Amino acid sequence: MEKKSAVRPAAVALDVVDFAWPDGQQVFAGLSLTVAPGEFVAILGPSGCGKTTLLNLLSGFEQPDRGSVRINDAAVRPDMPELGYVFQSPQLFPWLSALENVRFGLRMANRLPPAAQYARARDYLALVGLAGAEAKLPHQLSGGMQQRVSLARTLALEPALLLMDEPFAALDAITRNSMNEETLRLWSALGQTTLFITHDIDEAVFLADRVVVLGIAPAGIARIAEIDLPRPRSMRTTRSLPRFIACRNALMEQINLAVQAA
Ligand SMILES: Nc1ncnc2c1ncn2[C@@H]1O[C@H](COP(=O)(O)OP(=O)(O)OP(=O)(O)O)[C@@H](O)[C@H]1O
Ligand SMILES: [Mg+2]
Structure with a gap:
């Protein structure tokens, strides 16, 4: 189906965000990240590192203790139509x-x-x-x-900003692969800025323009990898490209280091 809408993709900016839970557990300290309109960013990291917390800050469900979260230059609120x-x-x-x-x-x-x-x-x-x-x-x-x-x-x-929290984690591998292709097809048709959380390195590299690796809390961002694989991407061709394999191996190493450092 052709483009359905004139979605004006949103710009996202987290600026030196501190966040701790009421029990005192610090999840982020000085976290900054900007996402350009229309960009597809995957957030990758070990269990408990703060991925869902990050999405909850981005959707205004949680408020930072310090710093700001802005969508199109306005402080985020959960009822924003974006x-x-x-x-x-x-x-x-x-x-x-x-x-x-x-x-x-x-x-x-x-x-x-x-x-x-x-x-x-x-x-x-x-x-x-x-x-x-x-x-x-x-x-x-x-x-x-x-x-x-x-x-x-x-x-x-x-939505101008689509936040996805491990949306396909419960699906079998074959369905998950086809949902990943579907996600890219929909994203290129609609154009919304997308933040996609996953545990799965291959999924992150396949989908994203950039992969943000979070370390164990409160380490924040351990690494940001630019994924310069050509688009459109497909399971059959993209995942066998040497550049895909090199990229996921480098990220795997980075995550192992982040876990060991904790
Ligand atoms: N409502 C809450 N109250 C207190 N602590 C919380 C709450 N939710 C999460 N945490 C803690 O904050 C940290 C980050 O949790 P979060 O759910 O963001 O991790 P995650 O990266 O999404 O993990 P997973 O991959 O398992 O979903 C964890 O240590 C968790 O125990
Ligand atoms: Mg989570």
Whole structure:
């Protein structure tokens, strides 16, 4: 499907952010990161290093103790229309059809009349490859299809900044590979700035323009790797490129060092 929308991708800036939990555990100290409009950044790091915390700061669910988090030069708030969030599990309403699940966010946002909400929900279901599944309930869909519905629900809001927290971690390897290709196809069609969290080095390198490696908290950013692999990328061709292999091996070493240093 062609470009659905004129998404104006957002610029993101974290500026010397400190963040500690109320129990005193410091997760970030002096963390700075900027993401350009339309960029695809993967955040990689060991369990507990603060990846989800970082997304929660970026979505305004958590506030920094010091420093600032800005989206398009405004202090982030959770109700900003620019923000879209995709969770690890699909989190669909089991009693609503696929179409109604996708429409749900549009209904809540209340930006469109009902007929236009349905039209847009149908378009985005088709965009994620689920034309024909509108009437199905979540339990009638596979795990991968449920995650597509969830993705369509977030994309239908046409977010300028898409935050994804290990969205495909629960899927089998084959479905996960096809969802990764799907993610890139949707990103090149819609153009939104994307921050994608993963444990998986291959996934990060395959998807991203830049990979940000976090060390064990409160180490912050251990390394930023530019991924200059050609686009469009596909599982079949990209992952066998010598440059892909060199890049993921270098990152693997970096992560091992970060874990050992902790
Ligand atoms: N609500 C909370 N209250 C207190 N501490 C928390 C809370 N949530 C997370 N933490 C702590 O903050 C640190 C970072 O957690 P976070 O969930 O961001 O890690 P993560 O990198 O997303 O890990 P994973 O890969 O396992 O999802 C961890 O040490 C965790 O124990
Ligand atoms: Mg997490």
